[in-house]
Amino acid sequence: MVTLRATVRNNGLGVVILALALLILISSHSLTEAEIGYKEVITVDNTTWSIERSTIPGTLEIEGDVNVTGTVIRDSSFNNFAGLSADERTLALHGRMISSEKTLVVSKGGPVVITREIEGKNESANITISEAWPTLLSTTKAVGYLGTQISTEERYENNGEAISTSFVANRLVKVSRYDANILGMKVSAEVQPGYVKETVALNKSTYYELMSTCIGKAYVGYKSGEGSTKARSSEYYFGTSRIEKTIKSETEVPPAPTPAPPTPPPSLCPFP
Secondary structure (H helix, E strand, O other), X not given: OEEEEEEEOOOOOOHHHHOOOOXXXXXXXXXXXXXXEEEXXXXXXXXXXXXXXXXXXXXXXXXXXXXXXXXXXXXXXXXXXXXXXXXXXXXXXXXXXXXXXXXXXXXXXXXXXXXXXXXXXXXXXXEEEEEOOOEEEEEEEEEEEEEXXXXXXXXXXXXXXXXXXXXXXXXXXEEEEEEEEEEEEEEEEEEEOOEEEEEEEXXXXXXXXXXXXXXXXXXXXXXXXXXHHOEEEEEEEEEEEEEEEEXXXXXXXXXXXXXXXXXXXXXXXXXX
């Protein structure tokens, strides 16, 4: 989970008085059991910059197969494991559904090095944070449905990069695979009265693969970044569709440790 904030305030005291005061406030937030993290707040006069990061080291594994005739309600999610999130919601009305899933989440707490400097005549502050919290999410899901109607959607996010799909159909075969790695992050900020320059660099990778055959409505969406560096796409399909799509992205801040291996994908479910 990354929270970055920068605020500039002017209380009308004037430039001379503002240049005389430099306040650097360093504080830490309370953490839940087994959670690790840090919070940094820097204030130069009335200009404040802050960052808050947390993660929970551990491993989560989910594996199973379902074969049901009837109604199915499924709602699963986890959020902000070092910036990784996954959500799935499925409502299948009366019909026949078979599905399989393999999910692995690994989060480790690595070293965090924080360097702070005061430059000039107490007029600016610089901070650099080098963080190594290796985190892996690997999940594969397959579903086959024939019946009244199935509504299913999934959404994955890797530090602001989001991939989502949804289907509303009376006949559906879908296999999806998502692999995301976070290997390190470097944050630097320069804070002066009325001015903040912030740089965030992530060592991460994302891989998503979708294969589907659908009689109904299908949607595939992608979004990454903000402002002038934003990339996005939205695709809608109505009727009978067959989709084969792969999305890959990677950013690197060397050196990069070796990521954990992904889970093998399940076999394609046929129509029941």
